Amino acid sequence: MKVLTKNTDYAIRALLSLAGAKGEFVSARAISLEQDIPYQFLRRLLQEMIRYGLVSSKEGAAGGFRLARDPDTIRVTELIGIYQGPVRVSECMFRKQICANRARCVLRHEIMRIEQVVQQEFEKVTIGKLLADLDAQNARIAAAGIPSGERGESDALSVSTKKPERTEKQ
């Protein structure tokens, strides 16, 4: 059972990068490197996000993407909806033939209930909240004074606390 697919996962992390950039344009390349997401894959995801009005873009050199909405209003449910389709309970729902099978309905009732729970839980999680969690985590690590060498390679800690010292110009 897989709750989030790669594309949703990638999308969320890309949005975290953008949220950390505070309105500045960030290129797909930079996000790709920062979050370790396949470049072309990411670009497709970003275009999708533009279509849904989550981000906006600027073309050309020094172009890139930025959030088009307040990160606190971007919920993980919305991203699941975009990349994994709406929570599908199953066919019978719209009673093609008014529930030919009772057992199916009883089961479906339970599934619906649980899916609502899942929905509600994911509803609580916004990009803004995740970013805050990230900052809190970074603060905790900084306070503990852990040497940067032990913090794992290709670290994306920089996302929210400091500007990425990436190579590209913007």
Next chain:
Amino acid sequence: MKVLTKNTDYAIRALLSLAGAKGEFVSARAISLEQDIPYQFLRRLLQEMIRYGLVSSKEGAAGGFRLARDPDTIRVTELIGIYQGPVRVSECMFRKQICANRARCVLRHEIMRIEQVVQQEFEKVTIGKLLADLDAQNARIAAAGIPSGERGESDALSVSTKKPERTEKQ
């Protein structure tokens, strides 16, 4: 987002049929007809259930399957585990490289929390409970005195309240 795949769905319904049969052997053919599940597909699912000790079988004519455990102890989570693998949070978990990406971890933390919620919810649902729901639903319908013609074709209401008037001998 699909919470249950066909095989889990089928498996649950097959178990409901068996639970309704109160220890008598029910053939794969009968279940297939009753629950509208592709016959050969169902057979494979049943063999899997045997392997996991959920059901037992009797070979030969008048053979079939029956529950090997109390329906109240058979939880939907268990079936999800069998047919959809364990709830996969994601790779990083077992820290191949001690979480190379912080954003990933923050996100993962939320996912884990939610997956636990899902787990707990499905844990509550047993075959026994579903069967009780089914009986309650049937009782309600019977009380309302809805003529059987309006109850949809290929009805599996019979699962728990009366013995299926199927053609096969058992």
Next chain:
DNA sequence: TCTAATTGATACCAATTTAGTATCAGTTAT
């Protein structure tokens, strides 16, 4: 003005998962 970095838009591909079918051998009630 040239150029390198960038997005827009698609088309394509490979691996995996999901769903379903087919077959043949062995068992057993009647």
Next chain:
DNA sequence: ATAACTGATACTAAATTGGTATCAATTAGA
């Protein structure tokens, strides 16, 4: 004997998922 079963397994088709490649248009900056 035989028809109705299960055991075991091989096969296939379709959908989904994850990822790559390409080419055109745009733009900042040297």
